[in-house]
Amino acid sequence: MKIISKYILAAICFLMLSCGGGGESTSENPSAAVLIAPVNNSECLSGQDVSETQSKVTFEWNPADFTDAYTVYIKNLNTQITTQYEAGAATSLEVTLAKSTPFSWWVISKASGSTQTATSEKRKFYNAGNGVVNYAPFPAEAIAPGNSSSVPGPTVNFSWSGSDVDNDIVQYELYMDTNSNPSTLKGSTPSENLNGIPVSANTTYYWKVVSKDQSGNTSDSPIYQFKSL
Structure with a gap:
């Protein structure tokens, strides 16, 4: 019986390894998020006033497949300074930004079971300013x-x-x-x-x-x- 048991155990181990039981990850890589708002090359009018010079802007995107967390990157196109924000699993993020200022933004999708990430398209927008009727390019x-x-x-x-x-x-x-x-x-x-x-x-x-x-x-x-x- 001991000899038979050894053969059965060896067969089970072989089957586990051949079927991926050796610890290989079967997770999928994340896909790129599809951005919703602010709209590309637009004036963002929906922000909530914080002061004469700042307002809160809500960034939104669609859920990406095989994604556990999102990082949002926002670049001030006047200063060329990029700031990143961790959004967790949420698909929206509210950020306080300077008014009458051009920005670009994009989202990176991440999955806990994968070393790969996915980057969305990049969009540009102007954060609306008080009384501005025509924006610089x-x-x-x-x-x-x-x-x-x-x-x-x-x-x-x-x-x-x-x-x-x-x-x-x-x-x-x-x-x-x-x-x-x-x-x-x-x-x-x-x-x-x-x-x-x-x-x-x-x-x-x-x-x-x-x-x-x-x-x-x-x-x-x-x-x-x-x-x-």
Whole structure:
């Protein structure tokens, strides 16, 4: 009987290992959350006033599959400072933010049984200000040349992405030189690109884009850099 019992025990162990009984996780990886509010490229009017300069904004998203917790990231597009907030298993979060200020936000989904995470789309919005009837454009975002990239000369093509709550951008100005805060205007255009800008070989350049709307409001992009080859 002892010999038979040993064979039965060995068979059970074999079956457990072959069926994943050796401790392998069978959990699914989390999926990306679908954002609800604030709406992309919009003015957020639903916030609750806290003071003359701040209001509470409620962020909402749909539940993501195989997700136990969410982290919300909110970026002040004027200061380029990103703050993260732990929302736990909730699918909404109330945050106090500065008024008349552009922000972007996104959500990361996490699962306790997985080392993987999933990132939602990124959205932009303006937190409504008292008596504001026309907002400055959102700061433009670089497309090319990429930040800290190396590009061949003797000329460089620039492109960026611009957006505006009021949809009334009329002009972009490209500034570029070798100073960390570039002040040399290289050209103005109503489109989101400017091509054929001359550069010197083996030189580090800094550049930014100033967006201007029909009411005269302006916004500066972050400062980007690249090296010409």
